Amino acid sequence: MRIGFVGLGNVGGKLCGSLLRNGHDVGVLDLDAQKRAAFAAKGAWVADSPAALMEACEAVITCLPSPAASAAVVEGENGLLTAMGPGKIWLEMSTTDEAEVKRLGAKVIAAGGAAVDCPVSGGCHRAATGNIAIFAGCTRETFERILPLLTTMGRRVLHTGDLGSASVLKVITNFLATANLISCAEALTVAKGAGMDLNTAFEAIRISSGNSFVHETESQVILNGSRDISFTMDLVLKDIGLFQEVADRAGVPLEMNPLMIEIFRDGIARFGEREFSPNIIKRLEEATGLSVLAPGFPPEMVDDEPEAPGYEVVPPR
Incomplete structure (x- = not known):
């Protein structure tokens, strides 16, 4: 073919x-x-x-x-x-x-x-x-x-x-990934604010019921500081906007997704639409004065399979 x-x-x-x-x-x-x-x-x-x-x-x-x-x-x-x-x-x-x-x-x-x-x-x-x-x-x-x-x-x-x-299924999975990204950003910032060692915090989440694909990938580039997953804030906003349209057509009243849309709109207003999406954590870093970084993590993800x-x-x- x-x-x-x-x-x-x-x-x-x-x-x-x-x-x-x-x-x-x-x-x-x-x-x-x-x-x-x-x-x-x-x-x-x-x-x-x-x-x-x-x-x-x-x-x-x-x-x-x-x-x-x-x-x-x-x-x-x-x-x-x-x-x-x-x-x-x-x-x-x-x-x-x-x-x-x-x-x-x-x-x-x-x-x-x-x-x-x-x-x-x-x-x-x-x-x-x-x-x-x-x-x-x-x-x-x-x-x-x-x-x-x-x-x-x-x-x-x-x-x-x-x-x-x-x-439909793709935007559902992207909604879940975005929710995971925001929750990982909040979890890591709270760990830093609470005085936890971030390398230990990463492992605690990874081996626990709080683990996710997003944590195993995007949390690593967050902690490295590159925040590079080759995906940008404007694309996240597009995807969760599409998910909202699916929900609206289905008549499902959502609570989390409208908030996530506002979070990413704010991130774009602050950092630009082409900013890497994991840098949504910068909203929390700026609000707290904390730097959510740790040694030993890669600048980008490489598939080891x-x-x-x-x-x-x-x-x-």
Whole structure:
């Protein structure tokens, strides 16, 4: 299968790298000329437009920073829809809105193609090694066609149901990750204020019922001081905003998420929208005068698991 990839950013570039590393024939497109050149040097070919990419490929993946960016690539001038037809597949790997992916997917399907929303979860360090988790919302027939691609880019692949279901689950998991980040920031700041040794505090949380994936990863770069997980405050705000929209459509009155939205709006107002998201702890550091740092932690996360073949995760029934 010849594959097109649109969006070579922090996550997309790593997913595309997994395809190239494993011998796939990949064409790329990105607004950044340096990124296009870098992937051409790795063996990718560069397309002139989304339409040209779709014309040349059986499947085109988009991994972009916003629903608006995806819409421009799919239905804009020289967009994917221009060359869409039977046998072709659009895979949306961005974190996007359920309603928007359904809207664009309906256009793809009307043009004879197939549509999949397949966002990823697990952090850039796992995207780099092909060990990230992938959700996929589509028909079962389409899922089985694309499973070899998904298991190249990810370790654990879950078929979530119809188109749009993966996007709902992705923003749910991002809501939980954000809640974990805020609670870890508060816990570590309280530990510092209470005079605890932060290396010991980190281990106490890690071996206890208070542990989480976010603590094991983001707490480390918080304590290092780099706060670098290749994810920024504006993207957090987008994701929890999408989660709020899902809740509103479902008629579920939330209490925590509206507060989290305000916390990140304040963080953006203070530190800028492109500030690394773990630096939300700076609000507490400034309020208390404390420096929540400790020696011995890495500046960025590296996946220490070797790349391994992916597989489908089957839910219990």
